[in-house]
Amino acid sequence: MRGIARLARELGVSTATVSRALNGNPNVNAETRQKVLETAQRLGYAANQAARSLAQGVTHCVGLMIELDQESTASTDYFFMGVVEGMQAVLAAHGLDLLVLPCAKSQDNFTFLQRFVSRGAVDGMILAETRRIDPRIDLLQESGIPFVTLGRSDSGSGYSWIDLDFEGVMATAVDRLVKQGHRRIAVTVPSSDANYGAIFAQAYRDNLVRHGLEVDETLMFPTRRREDDGDSVVDGLLDRPAPATAIILFYEVTAIGIYRRLAERGLKPGRDLSVIGFRGEDSVRFLTPQVTCFHLSLQDLGMAAARAMLAQIPMTASDVSPGVVQCRVPLSLVPGESDGPVSRR
Amino acid sequence: MRGIARLARELGVSTATVSRALNGNPNVNAETRQKVLETAQRLGYAANQAARSLAQGVTHCVGLMIELDQESTASTDYFFMGVVEGMQAVLAAHGLDLLVLPCAKSQDNFTFLQRFVSRGAVDGMILAETRRIDPRIDLLQESGIPFVTLGRSDSGSGYSWIDLDFEGVMATAVDRLVKQGHRRIAVTVPSSDANYGAIFAQAYRDNLVRHGLEVDETLMFPTRRREDDGDSVVDGLLDRPAPATAIILFYEVTAIGIYRRLAERGLKPGRDLSVIGFRGEDSVRFLTPQVTCFHLSLQDLGMAAARAMLAQIPMTASDVSPGVVQCRVPLSLVPGESDGPVSRR
């Protein structure tokens, strides 16, 4: 005999009573509960998860699906750990475990998700890096499982998502540069198929138009999250009839290559080219002049996503403000010395 | 009616037959199997995980426990994503899901682990960042659950672990520096309570002794994984009666601060101070002169750990070479220009 039955026999009570005592059911004699708890502790007993889930119909687990990519392993993660930390803290406080589910980029992410969902392995699912068209969202909506996405998508509707306020960031950055006299503003956009690339690019176009500036698609440079890509950007930016005088970066590490190439060309960031980074990253803190960028708390982002999740899960819905969350998390400008008035040289 | 019962009724067969067909049991008529598979596919049916686990007594899940730290979120992850990628690939190929289980640094990691283990939530557990004394290892050994650790420990014995060959790296680095004429060699050691810090430090001492060099504990600088710490290291290194002429870094990013501070003092890495990094990281690729360092495939490390795990799990044990794995993964030297003969200035 094992599990709860063993514990019950040991105590001379029924398994029902043991179960109630362990689960905090009020209909248990205080003394009985005490004994059960003690014995469970002593024997290192904890209810078998599978049996529990089967009986209750819930798992007390929330999945976070992330995609692994050889090329970006050393990058996206940089972003995720902070987010995961925030999520885990909030979920744990409400009795939920966070299971991070890594999906290899090489395998079909739809099938991967489907497996976990259709097997009822989690009570809710959080999706990261949504695509512009993302069948996973349709899958989740059809399945009826609670879910939240990190990032918007054109797929599905009426579901909860948390995203960064790319529009706000871009508006602030462009306003700032225009005020400094810049008229030829370039941008780097992520060469990834995640939706944020498209959103960032569109926000760029919209904000130029708002200021009556011409949108030149050749001033939009696709970059990966690695500093190398900055070098060629500088050349592409300057070696043209009407050189750009400012650039807004999606990946801040790009600034490293940009600074280096500028130096090689005898130019200075902030004076000869204004640079504004999107999300301030530790890895470029050391650059001089300091990169003007935006600050974001990854933990807060994760916490917001977790709360949106709690609102969808029946058991925890009453713990938080109800309803669908569709929220763009604002970022605040951190002025550096990498931007300034247009050089008059 | 739902689940397998619904499928069975739909098909006019017993649930037993459906189960067999779905699980690849050979004792099923080919035609029957075909029909079951088709219908399951059409209805989007997949066996409920909890029920399956309960009946089979296994979960087909392996947990990877990682600890989250506000301070290191932007750093350790840097390491983990590649490792996770390798692990996931190997486990998936053997029908196992990898569940990354993030534990907040603020909560007790022993209790955290215990919960997952005692509830039978996973078939095996992989531990990261072992401590010199690590009660988690005793817990796992007592529980009898298959497990593997990333890192050695003084706790427990006879269990499978994968670790980096700190000793080999240190031997190579010291040999190289000594050959270049260095006699005063410093080192940075991680200011973390993970066991690798102690191992790295001891390897440093052992290798100096091997070369008949004096061990000066004040030449061992505790650093975090952030470039800032490099600046003070330079000062501590040089501002002394007998300045060090070389330094071996645990965190390669420390090189950024070191380079910066050297420049401020009018000194050059490679000429005035030889620098050798431990694990080559993308974030310092751009430094000039290129940092001499060691190369490690994170994916390979993850794959090795996963294979060690497979060997412990009954269901997959026959797929790999059997037995306990205790393996130090070697790293290969990647010569740069940051080290060289002792300056004669």
Place this chain on the structure above:
DNA sequence: CTGAAAGCGCTTACAG
């Protein structure tokens, strides 16, 4: 406050 019993949705000897 407690226990006997049904039920959660699967898998798997057992019998045919």
Place this chain on the structure above:
DNA sequence: CTGAAAGCGCTTACAG
């Protein structure tokens, strides 16, 4: 090759 049935280890109305 197939089905009836027991069993996995819990939880939870139901009755007392």
